[in-house]
Amino acid sequence: MPNRSDTLSNLDRISHITDVHPRKPLADNDYEDQLETASEVSLDEELTKIKILTSVPSQLRSRPNGVVDNGLKQLDNLQLERIFASILVKNNVREQRAKRAEGNFKSNFADITSKPVVHSIFDAPYFKNSEFYGFYILFWLGTGFLFLQDILHNYFHAETTIFSGPVFAIFSTGLIKIAFTDLMMYLTIYFAYFIQYLCSQGWIQWYTSGWILQSVYEGLYTVFWILFVSNSVMKDQWIGRVFLVLHLFVLLMKMHSYAFYNGYLWSILRELQFSEKYLTRLQNREAELPDGYSVEYTRKLLLSSIAFSKFELLHQSGLLEQAKEKNVLEKDSYVLCGELVKFPGNVNIKNFFNYTMYPTTVYELVYPRTKKIRWKYLFEKLCALFGVIFLMLVVAEHSIYPLVQKCNDMRTKNLSSYDKAVFFLLTLFDMIPPFMMEYLFVFHLIWDTILNAVAEVSQFADRDFYGPWWSCTDWSEYSRLWNKPVHRFLLRHVYHSSISALNVSKLWATLLTFTISSIVHELVMYTIFGRLRGYLFYFQMGQIPLVLLSRSRFMRGKKVLGNVICWFGFVSGPAIICTLYLVY
Template sequence: MVKRSSTEDNLERIANKASETRKPLSTDFYNSSLTNSPTNSEASRTPEELSDEKAPVPESVASRVRRRTRVTKKPVAHGTFDALDDKSIEGIFNKLNTVYHDRMERNKRKGTVFKSSFADLSADPVRYTILDSPSVINSQFYGFFILFWLAIAFFILKDALHAVFEDGLFIYKAPVFQIFVAGLPKIAITDGLMYLTTYFSYLVQNLCLNGHLSWSRSGWIIQSIYESIFFCFWVSYLLFFDFQWIGRVFLVLHMFVLLMKVHSYAFYNGYLWRILLELKFSEAYLEKLNAKAAKLPSQFEEKHIRVVLNESVAFCRFELLHQSVAITNEDEVDPQTLARSLESLQDDKSVKFPQNITFKNFFTFTMFPTVVYELVFPRTERIRKSFLFEKITAIFGIISIMLFVAEYSIYPLFLLDRQVAYILLLVDMIPPFMVEYLLVFYLIWDAILNAIGELSYFADRDFYGPWWSCVDWFEYARLWNKPVHRFLLRHVYHSSISAFRLNKAHANLVTFIISSFIHELVMYSIFGRLRGYLWLYSMSRPEEIAPPEVFYNDSESFKYTSSTRVQHIQAKMTLRALELLNLDSDYPHFILDLGCGSGLSGEILTEEGYNWIGMDIAPSMLASALDRDVEGDLFLADLGNGIPFRAGTFDAVISISVIQWLCNADTAGVDPKKRLLRFFNTLFASMVRGGKFVAQFYPMNDTQTQNILEAAKVAGFAGGLVIDDPESKRNKKYYLVLSAGQSERTLNLTGAQMEADGKTKKLNSKMRKKLESNKEYINRKKELMRRRGRTKRNGENVLTFLHKQLVKKHDPTGKRSALVAPDGLRAGDVIRVTYTDRTSVLGQLIGIKRGNHNIGTNLHIRNKMNRIGVEMRVPLFSPNIKNIERVSSPKKYPSRKKHYYIRNNRLDVGDLENAPKHKFVDFSTAEFSCTPESTFLSMDTPIEKFIGTAMRIKLLDERAIDGVLTVVDPFGNLLLTNSYENSRDKIDPTSIRRREVGLVSVPRDQITKVMIDKRQKGILGDE
């Protein structure tokens, strides 16, 4: 057996920690001063040692003037804290203590590993958009992409030539083009003024830099007021002043872009101001404590305060280094770097804050095609002139194509009369609007943003993802507009969680509300009225619960294989599960990994020396596991449908973050409790007796936990629930530890919060009474009666009483009840049903379907054809039925075994209360002719007498139908069974309303002639 390693070794191996600390980034894509940053070996040396090796280079006076550094006023000096009184110091310590516990609770630090509050920095920018990437250009699909643009060009050329030669209309004289060019100088001036007003945010940060403002006190308030005034003023000005609608939409969208930029710039720097202020205070107070020059308030212990201050200094230095891209991973923390002072880190430019607050830096950020501010942006080394020319040409070309489509395909539709063909108008609008939508996307996210990025040396071109291949709304929201998605993720979603203490669901709802409001405002700028349906569609997109096969898509599976933090957590939980299993190391074990995903937990099992099989429902996760070449076999299956292995296969089973998905109802027909029962029953059967099962899961509420425990007990498992770190809200982990029978080695139930045996005990009423107090017994009885509802205790049953009342109302004489009595009607009797409108139906009784107390009893009748006919249901107590009488009885009742009829020829009329009535035709006005073999239908002979008689019927469209009369419904419509042997004119199949072979429905108001064949007697005969 493979020798097991320690827990820490496994964690270090899965997390892929580097043996050496990663050096700061250099000149790959970053045109920044990071290239001048010292290496780790230099950073650990003193400035005196470095000065001995680096001799100063003589410079001229002009060179020194050009290279002189700007001396900025320190926002907070060390001596500033000397003026703080005891009350202020106490307030600062309380806040630091709260922040310290919050960071520990939110997993900001684990051992020597930190996690930044803004962990969305990327050191590896995306150099190409999807349509410009080499993989697309070199693929076989790229020719089809060129063909698409050729097709667009020919369509535009066709419309333009027709407009010029037939209508004499040139594009520059077209109405849409006139709207587009109207007021362009006014739009440009307005956009320039709107851009200039954004520099107020830089002014606020500059005042904070020079010590005139404090961001924590008044800076954020001034910035918030400015953003509110900026939004209200420019929205009012743009919407209610005279702008053509194309320019108005452009200005509104650009206004939102500028608003997002200034908000990200101000509050990102504001966060760093708080970190810097905390670092300065912590360093200064630690120096005083070491020099014994500071006196703590009475309610604080010096040992605890030292721990808090040291943690604060370490985290703040890490955060400033991380945001300066001196370190890119929370695992790569050099203790020597963190031990250096803030001044030394700022002097060698390892920390770039607050040196970044300059006019040039703000102007450069406003020119970048991004709305999220960072201290260091990825940069390119040069401008690709051919690429820039291609994008600029694409901008003007696509705008021209959009004008052509709007002028020749959309504008003419609005000149038509909407009342004439409104549906056709909507259908005609779909293709051109779809083309405009695709062109707008390509214009903004591929042409304009790429051109701006090339001009500004911006290297990250990750502007959009493959939104056309999305399978859910969440994925679409993440991919179709990545710059805005990053802003909402950082400054709305995460900020609402950290600032307002919202949970993920509420933060998600707030994000979609803001997004929906912005989209509705843009629609208002176009149409000048609130539509509302866009808001409704946008707010219907958040999915509270998504199926696991949809949630764990390619992007989620990539996170599991690329994020070292996810791998670290997965490995830690897997090792904890193995610890709870407490398996005997002297014997081999066969383990089932439920929800194996990308194989992270399977790699731990392999390292520990176990043989294993994995099951998962997500194909993307299993594909990642195959790419990782894991040792275990993999199965694609839904755990809710059961474990598809034979009995006694596995010695142990583990599951990491899976079984909570069984508690979700993805569709209306899914019952989570039944899925849980099926899962635990089949799991119990697939394990050897004494086998062990440990599952780590995240319940949404106590109800889910209770349902899981109850299903496990019903299946026969014994065990308990272990909760790690129960006092923490974020770090709390639930482990379900179960055993399938008795075993020599017991489960490790340290910290379990339920009975170890977990056996379900049935308590009778006497034992339950003894175990509960009188008050609890009374409350339980009251709750039981409330759920059952009020019932009538005395007298007969309520349903029986109501049934008797209905029978008395609809059958006062008792005749209809007598028909279904033991000596009443029998199958084979011919009965006539007369309705209140004096119409009647004659047929043979084939069965009686009884109801309670005869209420709901139906009679089923049909004609006496040879094994084919039409069945009809007659409600016994229908108020529309006047009388039901027996016409005749057979001499010998047929046996049930010989009673044949075809079900798919059934005419289920019901009680005919809601059936549409056709107009009656007076047969006296019908035209008849005589032939030797036929006779006329005389007016004094009812049509019902000829049921079972062959006849020919002439219709208004001069068609003839031959057949045998089968049923005459209460409205005079005839149903004939076609007799192909005697038919002279074959029936057109399109005239058969019912798709059954040989069955024809003839409306009464279409009949002109009815001819009866004398040679065939009616099947009912003279009876």
């Protein structure tokens, strides 16, 4: 290994990181920043795991007598130029990023550096102490009285209750079958863990066969479960089908993030191990130089590779502060992974199970955790869960279901285009009020109630599930704030990955992200109506020209108009899409 002065001169940037911060303890006393270590095995077991990993590419092993391994000679002759060319390209990209970051290294997964949010907006003290909190209370009181009025009239005049209606019958039908299907969907994502386990044991390599197996499985997983849910779950149980398909895509995102995040770390670890071993052999004059490389240039390139690899592993483990400690940066990959870095010790069943329980779609080595479960808070969320579901059933029963029946009856008649257009217009305006209520209820149910309840049970401290989307002035802002867990996944694994892996521009990466999101939304509609029409796909893609309009000179500085346009879309969009699928 290089001497201390050379190492420190090349790794100095790690210990002076100013723009990347590890997670710090939260201000709230109920929270802490420590994730239970994914692997509780001893140091010897950790080192054994690393040695197993590195023993597979035997081309890099040295003989006991110091003679150069024939495998290394073969590597020099056949693969060395390609390996160094890859390291050189990566190093150039890293240097360009470092220049933009004032000389500091910049991680390929820099999205883990954001500080965790202790409270969602509606639970935050600043919201409850604001001057507008009374409107929040007024909304729920007004909603409660409106629904109470409807329920009482139906009970005393029609002598019926919500529990005897057709919507509740659909909702409560086949719950055991739905639960079993959901369990099977969950268990089958453990294939991603199995692939990573094989990589950790050295039986397969991620960048030769692991990523191919994972990608093929993800495609088969998606197609199989969409077809199964659409054709095998009860025909009339569209509520259950929607739940299963939505959860299917959540599980798919979790599986993909776990696999390809760890796959990236495998490449970093292998690069670090290669650079360390080759640098040692270079200093001992046991390795040949690739064509066109001088000894000094090769040495600097390897040191730069080692520096970034150690930075990345420490950064992903939330341990950049430890880089300032004495002798930390001089430790080789074996000791570093055994004593500090969470990877690859995180590849175990306990860590994967915990990750699948967290309300997040992006995998990380370290998550902020709470010290305890607040049972009172959890009880409030559970009450809100059942309360909002009840309100949604009332709206669907009394306002939406009759309109759906009218549309089904209309489809059996041979109406002219004009009559169908008039019917569509009248049905649309009847649909807008109840769909607006359902839209707000769905948001509150999923992002404020369910995700917070799951986070509380799993002691997941980051509650940044949504932002103030109701104040958006353009659709790009809305897409970032409405559903932050999915936005983070798309940003990391679609947008940034397409730029780095496919070498496309930001514009094409944006188009690809919108296209994938639109296809997923259209598949959800397919499971409901059993037919592909593409209406939701086109509406989703239609957000792109709206984003361009919001950034035009005409809309510059017109925040009120921008918010009005957004709210017009929030109010009318879901009703328009549903009515199109019902009528045409």
